[in-house]
Amino acid sequence: MADALLQMRGITKLFPGVRALDNVNLTVQEGEIHAIVGENGAGKSTLMNVLSGIYPYGSYEGDIFFEGRECRFQNIKDSERLGIVIIHQELALVPYLSIGENMFLGNEQTGFGGINWDQTYEKAAEHMREVGLKEDPRTLIKDIGVGKQQLVEIAKALAKNVRLLILDEPTSALNDEDSLNLLNLLKQFRSERGITSIMISHKLNEIAYVSDNITILRDGATIETLKTSEVTEARIIKGMVGREMVDRFPKRVPSIGGVALEIENWTVYHPLFTERKVVDNVSLHVNAGEVVGIAGLIGAGRTELCQSVFGRVYGAKISGTLKKYGKPLELLSAADAIREGFAYITEDRKGDGLVLSNSIKHNVTLSRLELVSQRGVIDADLEQRAAEDYKEKLDIRATDVEQQVGNLSGGNQQKVLVGKWMFSQPDIMMLDEPTRGIDVNAKYEIYSIINRLVGEGKSILMVSSELPELLGMCDRIYVMVEGRMVGELTREQASQEVIMGMIIEASKGAQTTWAS
Amino acid sequence: MGKLKGSFSKNIKQFVMLIALVVIIVLFQALTNGTLLKPMNVFNLINQNAYVVVLAAGMLVCILTGGNIDLSVGSVVAFVGACAGTFMITWEWDPYLSVLLCLLIGILIGAWHGFWIAYVRIPAFIVTLSGQLIFRGLTLIVLKGLTLSPFPRAFMSLSTGAIGNFLGGLDPGSGLRNFTSLLIGLVLAAGVVAQQIKRRADRKRKGYSYDSLPMTLLRALVIAAAILYFFWILANYIGTPIVLITVGIVLVVYSYLTSKTVMGRHLYAVGGNEKAARLSGVKTDKIKFLAYVNMSFLAAVAGLIFSARLQSSSPQAGMGFELDAIGACFIGGASAYGGIGTVGGTLIGALIMGVLNNGMSIMGISIDLQQVVKGLVLLAAVAFDVISKQKISLPFLTRLFRRRRQAEA
Numbered sequence: 054m055a056d057a058l059l060q061m062r063g064i065t066k067l068f069p070g071v072r073a074l075d076n077v078n079l080t081v082q083e084g085e086i087h088a089i090v091g092e093n094g095a096g097k098s099t100l101m102n103v104l105s106g107i108y109p110y111g112s113y114e115g116d117i118f119f120e121g122r123e124c125r126f127q128n129i130k131d132s133e134r135l136g137i138v139i140i141h142q143e144l145a146l147v148p149y150l151s152i153g154e155n156m157f158l159g160n161e162q163t164g165f166g167g168i169n170w171d172q173t174y175e176k177a178a179e180h181m182r183e184v185g186l187k188e189d190p191r192t193l194i195k196d197i198g199v200g201k202q203q204l205v206e207i208a209k210a211l212a213k214n215v216r217l218l219i220l221d222e223p224t225s226a227l228n229d230e231d232s233l234n235l236l237n238l239l240k241q242f243r244s245e246r247g248i249t250s251i252m253i254s255h256k257l258n259e260i261a262y263v264s265d266n267i268t269i270l271r272d273g274a275t276i277e278t279l280k281t282s283e284v285t286e287a288r289i290i291k292g293m294v295g296r297e298m299v300d301r302f303p304k305r306v307p308s309i310g311g312v313a314l315e316i317e318n319w320t321v322y323h324p325l326f327t328e329r330k331v332v333d334n335v336s337l338h339v340n341a342g343e344v345v346g347i348a349g350l351i352g353a354g355r356t357e358l359c360q361s362v363f364g365r366v367y368g369a370k371i372s373g374t375l376k377k378y379g380k381p382l383e384l385l386s387a388a389d390a391i392r393e394g395f396a397y398i399t400e401d402r403k404g405d406g407l408v409l410s411n412s413i414k415h416n417v418t419l420s421r422l423e424l425v426s427q428r429g430v431i432d433a434d435l436e437q438r439a440a441e442d443y444k445e446k447l448d449i450r451a452t453d454v455e456q457q458v459g460n461l462s463g464g465n466q467q468k469v470l471v472g473k474w475m476f477s478q479p480d481i482m483m484l485d486e487p488t489r490g491i492d493v494n495a496k497y498e499i500y501s502i503i504n505r506l507v508g509e510g511k512s513i514l515m516v517s518s519e520l521p522e523l524l525g526m527c528d529r530i531y532v533m534v535e536g537r538m539v540g541e542l543t544r545e546q547a548s549q550e551v552i553m554g555m556i557i558e559a560s561k562g563a564q565t566t567w568a569s
Numbered sequence: 570m571g572k573l574k575g576s577f578s579k580n581i582k583q584f585v586m587l588i589a590l591v592v593i594i595v596l597f598q599a600l601t602n603g604t605l606l607k608p609m610n611v612f613n614l615i616n617q618n619a620y621v622v623v624l625a626a627g628m629l630v631c632i633l634t635g636g637n638i639d640l641s642v643g644s645v646v647a648f649v650g651a652c653a654g655t656f657m658i659t660w661e662w663d664p665y666l667s668v669l670l671c672l673l674i675g676i677l678i679g680a681w682h683g684f685w686i687a688y689v690r691i692p693a694f695i696v697t698l699s700g701q702l703i704f705r706g707l708t709l710i711v712l713k714g715l716t717l718s719p720f721p722r723a724f725m726s727l728s729t730g731a732i733g734n735f736l737g738g739l740d741p742g743s744g745l746r747n748f749t750s751l752l753i754g755l756v757l758a759a760g761v762v763a764q765q766i767k768r769r770a771d772r773k774r775k776g777y778s779y780d781s782l783p784m785t786l787l788r789a790l791v792i793a794a795a796i797l798y799f800f801w802i803l804a805n806y807i808g809t810p811i812v813l814i815t816v817g818i819v820l821v822v823y824s825y826l827t828s829k830t831v832m833g834r835h836l837y838a839v840g841g842n843e844k845a846a847r848l849s850g851v852k853t854d855k856i857k858f859l860a861y862v863n864m865s866f867l868a869a870v871a872g873l874i875f876s877a878r879l880q881s882s883s884p885q886a887g888m889g890f891e892l893d894a895i896g897a898c899f900i901g902g903a904s905a906y907g908g909i910g911t912v913g914g915t916l917i918g919a920l921i922m923g924v925l926n927n928g929m930s931i932m933g934i935s936i937d938l939q940q941v942v943k944g945l946v947l948l949a950a951v952a953f954d955v956i957s958k959q960k961i962s963l964p965f966l967t968r969l970f971r972r973r974r975q976a977e978a
Contacts, residue, residue: 363848364850366847366848386850386852387847387848387849387850387851388850388851388852390850391849391850392850397848399845399848404842404844404845405842405844405845405847405848406845406848407842407845408837408838408841408842408845408846408908409841409842410837410841410842410904410908410909411837411838411841411908415834415837415838418834419834419838419845419846419849419851420849420850421850422831422834422835423831426830426831429830429831429832430829430830430831431829431830431831431834433829434775437775437777453778473849
């Protein structure tokens, strides 16, 4: 214990309405590569943000000891001073600055009268050699690939005299070759320079390849720390998902009708990088009165699928057929989709779901104002009644419908969002992470609303990263990996182990060339 | 409690601004030894500021769509004035036809701006800055750098002078000499009282929250008294300015448009959260396009009002008008990020600017100092708004407090 480089003890971090971390412990030994695994929302990134000072001391409970000394970081600078450097999944590089400039951003090599450019580029070149990056340090970041950008981040960490390197999903955007290079680089740093690393990853084969120890997080708590050499993949998966299933889901007797929504050979490209497929030849169907789930990791293309179906609000070069009740549809805008009875409830209620500066009333009616207006003039009474109706039906806790949505709790905001889309009278509702960031009781209420909606014969397509939620709510579950549909499971076939196994098997497919 | 706080913080800004307006009026009334509210000065004040109110109504619509401003309005005012002069003075066209053509030109200019902003997605700041240069330049070309005057009488009667006095007065020379103004004031005041009482009755009947009867009456009477006082002042001079009709129509139409129509609701939604609005089926591009078409249309209206008052088309007309309009919106409580703001608030903002201008001019304060004062008032108004709304409070303050707490611990 005495020689542990890092000890985090009893870390608890609360967000409004959510306990993101609950008494988490993490011990990392000097000179090891330590993997952290867990499902989406298990608290991995939050824990790393606590460690690196993004959440300052005082905003969480618990203690951090680095090299035996207690640390109270106020910001990232404090942790970097001790050599703790975090590299986020979304790289933090400025595209229109050069490699050298990025490497010393915030840490500029200044001499008399300003930045010493010779020194900057010389030192940059030196660190680039250490990570095996063969580029001119004057090259702009935008002109090199993602794999090389990742190396720039690591070289940047070296420039800060890194002692503990934290990598959050470092290979998620890399191809196999770049991934292997990166992992080998970490191994080389460990053996040659004694640099300790923490790596967050979903890719169990990479973890097996590179790490010494694995800590498993689940629901914001530490489950266990295992020696990599002593465990199997199945054992890790069990640790990640093996939570107790309590009665968190309201009962429903399914009464499933004919096919309501059919999507065939649906392919979508990224709107900016138009050669990148984000949804790859996906086919699925949803029956009337059915709740169908889509499981997958973040970035599997589930949101992109829903948004491209919903009037093509996302994506480029969309191809495939879309049918509702057997009738082919061409939906070219969100307005088209709403008119044809579609609703899309976004995963990001604050970002693109609600107008926070507007009242509950104005939010509820926004997507179909024509239902409460005549010739473009809003009927104040009709609108008021409609809003109060949904406030009551969904039990939205607010003094009145004039209250500003920005002042409501997350759970109540989510109910406003659901109410808004119920108001639009849809037949097919696509729910994207419908219970993200809300407490257990509010979740139960949302589940009850979903059950009521399918009871009325509506069809629900639900995207969720919480497997228990999908298992508890859905009649059928599709599994998506990297834009592809890799499986379809009935309620009886589906279990967390089966789904996680499918995801891991499918994401591994591409890397078997080297992992064995 | 939550409700009280909610509605209070929602209206606090406008209420404070109204108080500020009253304080400023009283202050300058005292500082100018009563000149500010002299009938002739009030008449002039209205004529001088009519264009600001018209422009600010359009600017508010632009700002609502996401804090976008229009820097071109001063140049558009000048250009439309130049066109009006050319049509009526140089070519001697019919005044009514000319006015219609000028309004059409305004709409076309707006469509030009709107196209680049909404569909090509060039920042409004840049497009309208370019418009500022283009239309100032075109004004000089059209006028060949000269001033055109005078306009035909029919055109000037559209927006200068007073509404004809059909009812006579006590004494045509001085004192209460315009009964028509008094009648207009009485009708409006009675209308306000009736509307307040009806509104309360409606809310009571439908089961919404409503104010007590004395409270409603008190409010109605205060507003009615203010209106009567205003028109009484006007009745002591040559009567109600004609331009007040145009301004009144603009205010009523745009209040209605922003608060009661689907289009208005979409405006607030686009400014409040553009992505959410788009996902809700709002045609966000179209809304932005229309906002700029509307802005230049109102700039054309303001251009006609202004050149009629000036009785000429001048190449220098409208310099800096955009800043008056933008200032009025922000003083009146519009959010610089869009989605928040009302026509009523903007009117208050325009009046604050107008009274400041007029009051300081009467006092003989130099133009340079006036600018400094106006700049500070604008900053103070917006700072008040930002700080009162900020839930996170000022970052440097929290950091300070945390240090202190740590030191204590």
